[in-house]
Amino acid sequence: MNDHEVVDTIIAHISKKFPKKCENCGRVYATIKQYLQDTVHTGKPISYDAEVGDWNPTSPIGSIAMSNCNCGSTLAIDSRGMSLIDVWQLLRWARKETRARNLEIKDLMEDIRNKIDAKILGGDV
Numbered sequence: 001m002n003d004h005e006v007v008d009t010i011i012a013h014i015s016k017k018f019p020k021k022c023e024n025c026g027r028v029y030a031t032i033k034q035y036l037q038d039t040v041h042t043g044k045p046i047s048y049d050a051e052v053g054d055w056n057p058t059s060p061i062g063s064i065a066m067s068n069c070n071c072g073s074t075l076a077i078d079s080r081g082m083s084l085i086d087v088w089q090l091l092r093w094a095r096k097e098t099r100a101r102n103l104e105i106k107d108l109m110e111d112i113r114n115k116i117d118a119k120i121l122g123g124d125v
């Protein structure tokens with residue numbers, strides 16, 4: 001996988017999470033684009049499997065990226081529902097890239113999130 005394929009795979013997965021509702025204020029985010037425009041990222045995305053060094057998990061713990069709704073409540077996008085094949089391909093890519101770029105997994109995840117944001121907010125989806 002290259003960065004472009006990683007971005008597309010993750011966007012395809014995240015798209016299935018919309019429309020998404022904030023359980024606190026009831027606001028509904030119709031699309032990823034609206035979600036990215038109207039929420040604020042908090043922290044860096046986390047891959048729990050990579051954090052514990054399991055790059056080929058048979059039962060993935062998963063990954064999560066959090067943002068704050070306008071109401072202050074924290075919203076999460078996670079990897080639940082992603083196919084094991086996709087999870088393994090992404091983790092294989094992440095392992096290779098963290099070594100090649102000498103990055104922490106969190107920094108690699110943040111870099112990919114920035115690329116996803118740029119692609120979606122650029123209207124190229």
Ligand SMILES: [Zn+2]
Pocket residue numbers: 022023024025026027069070071072073
């Ligand atoms: Zn809210």
